[in-house]
Amino acid sequence: MTAPRPVPPPTPERTVLAGLCELLDTVPGRRALVWVDDEGRDERSLTVAELAADTERVRTLLAGLGLRPGDRAILLYLPSLDFVGAFLGCLAAGVIPVPLAPPNPFRPGHDITTLSAVAAGSGARALLTHHDYRQLVTPGGDWPDLPWETTHGPGTPVPGTVGAAGVPSPLRWHTPGDFDDPAFLQYTSGSTGSPKGVVVSHRNIHHELASIASDLRLGDDTVAVTWVPHFHDLGLISFILNTVVGHSARTYMLSPLAFLQRPTVWFDVVSRVRATHTAAPDFAFGLVTRKSTPEQRAAWDLSSLRVVGSSAEPIRPATVERFLAAFEPAGFDPAAFYPTYGLAEHTLSLTMGGTGPLRVDRREFEKGRAVPAPGDASAPTVSYYGCGTINKPGASLRIVDPHTRLPCGPSEIGEIWVDSVTKARGYWGMPAETAETFEAAVADGDPRRYLRTGDLGFLHDGELFVTGRLKDMIIIRGHNHYPQDIEDSVRGCHPAVRPGGVAAFAVDTDAESNDAGSAGTGGAADPAERLVVFVETAAEPSAETTRDILRAVRAAVRRDHGAACDTVVTGPRGLVLKTTSGKVRRTACREAFLAGTAVAWPGAGGVGP
Secondary structure: OOOOOOOOOOOOOOOHHHHHHHHHHHOOOOEEEEEEOOOOOEEEEEEHHHHHHHHHHHHHHHHHOOOOOOOEEEEEOOOOOHHHHHHHHHHHHOOEEEEEOOOOOOOOHHHHHHHHHHHHHHOOOEEEEEHHHHOOOOOOOOOOOOOEEEEEOOOOOOOOOOOOOOOOHHHHOOOOOOOOOEEEEEEOOOOOOOOOEEEEEHHHHHHHHHHHHHHOOOOOOOEEEEOOOOOOHHHHHHHHHHHHOOOOOEEEEOOHHHHHHOOOHHHHHHHHHOOOEEEEOHHHHHHHHHHOOHHHHHHOOOOOOOEEEEOOOOOOHHHHHHHHHHOHHHOOOHHHEEEEEEOHHHOOEEEEOOOOEEEEEHHHHHOOEOOEOOOOOOOOEEEEEEOOEOOOOOOEEEEEOOOOOOEOOOOEOEEEEEEOOOOOOOEOOOHHHHHHHHOEOOOOOOOOOEEEEEEEEEEEOOEEEEEEEHHHOEEEOOEEEOHHHHHHHHHOOOOOEEEEEEEEEEEEOOOOOOOOOEEEOOOOOOOOEEEEEEEEEOOOOOHHHHHHHHHHHHHHHHHHHOOOOOEEEEEOOOOOOEOOOOOEOHHHHHHHHHHOOOOOOOHHHHOOO
């Protein structure tokens, strides 16, 4: 039985800026945030006083532009400390910040479409950015028709310092009339559909930060390292805001591009600064394991790490096993590995402190039941990593049949529903979607109203296990198949397959694809659905290699899942569409397949019988 963790004692609710003011009164000279360059060297830092001064400077700028409390402003910043001052400056002005991934100015494409939709949906009055990004953008064309305002860089006021007493500037900072007022809009990543603006309140943030501080044992000795994007809820809330309010003493920030280009820079910095906390999505642990050498790992000292969170995407047991084995010579304590589960609609986290993998009978699993397999089981099994328990005040977590809305029985897989103080207020400007997602009622008389996460899972000994997305479920001949399980089988089936470049999804049998780079492999999966797999390769394969890949994919899917793979599409990096946090956008992949816009290898080089 998984022992429930204690609920953190209640603390007086306070805003993020109130937390910053407390630090300003007590430790104004503390170096709170440090920007690290692509080589892993400290480049710039902000003390508490400098952070407060930058907050006041941006607040003054926004007031001068005529932005008023309640107005929305989109924040488009390249990875840097400038974003932090802009975000806090918005809070100080009462302006609701809308952080987004900055579109690639040279290939805006889909990103511009998303930005325009967010600008229209949020009713934003301005686009805030810094000189580093503004100089790359030529407004007009498909860019939203909004004024661009540069908060940092040449021509903008240089941050000063705030007096030791912390007055008078912070006294002019906006205080919400109600803690349920919106603090910021967190647009969802859109892994299963169009992004929606999640309304995160000041109360949501307070309790989320308190919960994280308790769960992760944050304190004055906490030194964190993160490369997670600043516009992502994990990077913004868990790392930046926890430091701003004083739960963490210092956070070292790297560009996610630096990590992707040289994954080892992550642990170069962790080892150098003796970090106690870090976190990343599952793919990052696999990537740094593959891209680091035994010599590099032996040179690192990771014994200072107390918590290494795995967040933001499904946790693959195979990834964890390889990571733990590879990093043992670096002094990494396996007990520090800390699986979590959450979503933007719940501010950030839902459960924390997963205890490890659980093997369940595959045949029962495909029927919707999670039955633990005996240790000597010879029958097919599937493993899922536990994501821990919820410890937020007054929280209720239930597993519910998404069709009948009745609670699931023991070991039954259903949709994860939750109600707690960090359940967000809803979707901005979308009352019908808010009612459907945030105000769901269980059909057993429970008076509470729940957030429907859209994720499937089950409880075992009180611990939550997440199995996949409800919308991504593939049903073949009455059996449930989770796309990530199929993707896991395909990843290792042929050496040409990129480990991070696989997507599995289903399409209706009568749906017509216009994709020239797809190959029907025979054996339609189901009268209603057929299985499609996208496979990325590092280089365009020969016709013979393509045929080998297709045979290997079919064999792996049939062997592990007893299902026929109807269509395989091979292509370069970019075929598999992903969110900014690395999640596979299977719905977008399906739409690209049906529309014939998938980036497949051209001609016969990408197909095979």
